[in-house]
Amino acid sequence: MDDRYNPQAIETKWQKKWKESNAFSASDNSDHSDYYVLEMFPYPSGRIHMGHVRNYTMGDVVARYKKANGFNVLHPMGWDAFGLPAENAAIERSIHPREWTYDNIKSMREQLERLGLAIDWSREVATCHPEYYKHQQQIFLDFYKNNLAYRRKSWVNWDPVDNTVLANEQVIEGRGWRSGALIEKKELSQWFLRITDFSDELLEDITQLSRWPEKVQLMQQNWIGKSEGAMVTFPICDQKENLEIFTTRPDTLFGASFCAISPNHPLCIELAAENEIIRNFISDCNQSGTSLVDIEGGEKKGVDTGLSAIHPLDSNIQIPIYIANFVLMEYGSGAIFGCPAHDQRDLDFALKYNLPVITVVCPSDKNPSNFSVKNTAFTGSGTLINSGFLNGLNVDKAKEAVVKELISLGLGHATTTYRLRDWGISRQRYWGCPIPMVHCDRCGIVPVPISYLPVTLPDNVDFDKPGNPLANHTKWKKTYCPKCGKKAQRDTDTMDTFVDSSWYFLRFCSARADTPFLEEDLKRWMPVAQYIGGVEHAILHLLYSRFFTRALKRCGYLNFDEPFNGLFTQGMVCHETYKDQSGQWMYPEEVEFDSNNSAKSVSTGEKIIVGRSESMSKSKRNVVDPEMIIKGYGADTARLFMLSDSPPERDLEWTEAGIRGAWRYLSAVWRLVLDIAKSTQNNSNVETFEINNKHIRAIHCAVHGVTNDLEKFHFNRAVARIRELTNTLQSLDLDIKEEANIARQGAKNLIQLLSPMVPHIAEELWTLIGEKESIYETSWPVADEKYLTNTNVTVGVQVNGKKRGVINLPENHDEELAKKLALSETSVLRAIDGKNIKKIIVVQGKIVNIVI
């Protein structure tokens, strides 16, 4: 073997060996404890990016570390393979989406394999494969049977560029999350999944996910948006119908000075038929949509309907009903009562339209007889005033009293609403899982029988026509009704790709089964012990997956609720951005730095403007191709750098200097271990050394510390500790027999500690130092306690909290000794300067503080 570190040679060598020995296949009948580690599967865009490298390296460290600790590890990989880019490629380059996708999968798999990931590829799945989506269709049919999937007409967010419907969460600032096009409103019949059936469960159970980041728990809680309040009925003067209003502040009911309904409220639409002003106002609101409202800074506008509502608690009071642009049809009941004194938005509206402001809650530090709200609404708690039978009660008591009264009047009840709404999954696209339903003129909507599955996508489709290729297809949609046998039509919609990713983690457990998954496999592997992915999926994917698991439970597929026991969300990979003089983004390899560290264009020498570091993205061209890095430095170097500099949950700044540093370090380890291997003998029995030998202690401390760090996902600290150990080993004199023996022992531990992070070089060095077994099969080292506890400690001595010196003490020293030694230090005595000592604080093994 070459004396120089040659990553390309050893990496391909070991990747071949691992593959040949099936090293990473998970056993479905092992006696060991099972451990399922999973990273979010990628969309097969064709090339991996640094985000993937970071994500999959972390997962690989966990997989290999757990394996070394005796676990039977499941670490699979697959492809989130349906979706729009495949269709775009079809349109732009006349490649069939299937061909494009499978080509991409092939090249991305090669790239991932080149990273040396300990993945069980025998379980690989692609969501676009009929063997995957036929099970998804079966699950959909079961959801339908169990009333968890339903169809209804609804206003949808229509993306005019992608020609498809988007879920609310896919609309960002009024624009499509993918296309960026302004979203229009359109009414269509759509399939929905009843996620709101589980609102409460999803909300409550999330607090029990102790190994999830609190941030993600909170984001999901906010997303579900539970609020408790009351539904109140306001009769309308001279009308049969009542106005139903949801409020979280029923206590302020006597402060109501107007009602407001949404422009999309049924009553509003009814009124619009005979009223042009209202008609104009509605179209105004619909037109402006979200975007204009944002631009105008959310001005509150309304139109008086001329109708009046009767106050539910006092029929002598009539309050005007407005149509207001800030009332949402989708939330609550689409109607509110305005209490200007205690809601800033209502107050703004009241001041604009000259409506009365009735103060009904007085803060505890104000005088109830003269407190009144002027320009700032009071939203805190206090005592009720001007409120009839509620006067004198606090807010909470008043809420209860009002609800009680409303119930007895038959005009209301306590209720809870959620921000979360049902999940619309219909997409007017070709490259997705077909919805296995048939529309029959006689029988209505008829499910495709399970034995007919899969409903496969047709091959010969035309992407040149606008709209849904499946609907445009001449033959595919034509079928026979499974019920009456007469001619009928297939549903031409496909499912949102978030459906595909809501159960793939279950499929991995039984990747080749005839049913979606087998119960005994789920029993072995689920829930996922450690899930790792980007925080950008904190809400959608993770919430949908939690819902899916519960829905599957309800349909009798499985018997647990939460799919992911542990969740880790890693930060993004960032890079500086570069622009040339004309404002064009530049790739990092097009930029060089001169000796003054100013940036120039490689080709023209033109000065380059260096921008702040941002998340790597193709549009800003601040990307570094992992393949180039692997070619230049090797996969181990790329992996090590991904783990070393930043804490994994934070963003990582990609730098050329950083990657070179990682490479230099691995080269140094290579030389160090080679030196040690050459100059020492492999004696298998581990020697014991004198308890205070600082070198042997350093080794055991490193083993102990790295183990703790890996358990806690502190990869960057683990790397720092391993480097410290390397420094220690480098300082040993191999000509001295005892030190050489320590060095050999230390080198072995060093290789073991490194092995989850940089597996190829670890395997090679493990062999070079005389070991026969693959390091992947070798047990994790355990630190010997006796080398960890200190017999002597160095303790700082402070005078008035300021460090003035250090003293050495036995670990179990008493107070007197500490005081005595502290007061014999010259630097300490100088600081005391003969002054009177008031007190001496001694914390054993930590600190001595002398107060003067």
Place this chain on the structure above:
RNA sequence: GCCCGUGUGGCGGAACUGGUAGACGCGGCAGACUCAAAAUCUGCUCUGGGAAACUGGGUGGGGGUUCGAGUCCCUCCACGGGCACCA
């Protein structure tokens, strides 16, 4: 606007439950090897004063609790993220 997070040398970041701030790395400086460079190795590197011993300051700003605060509390500022006419 509301909710959450972060703020430590030139840079990325360490610091267990309040107990010696700056581990480890990057960069920089000096030196060794070399005809020279690269690579490698050695040393120094928070900052002001000082030749040095030593000494003053220092974890976004201000205040507080404590013998002792990067860590806890209050307040302000900056940056990042989530939600947003949510009734």
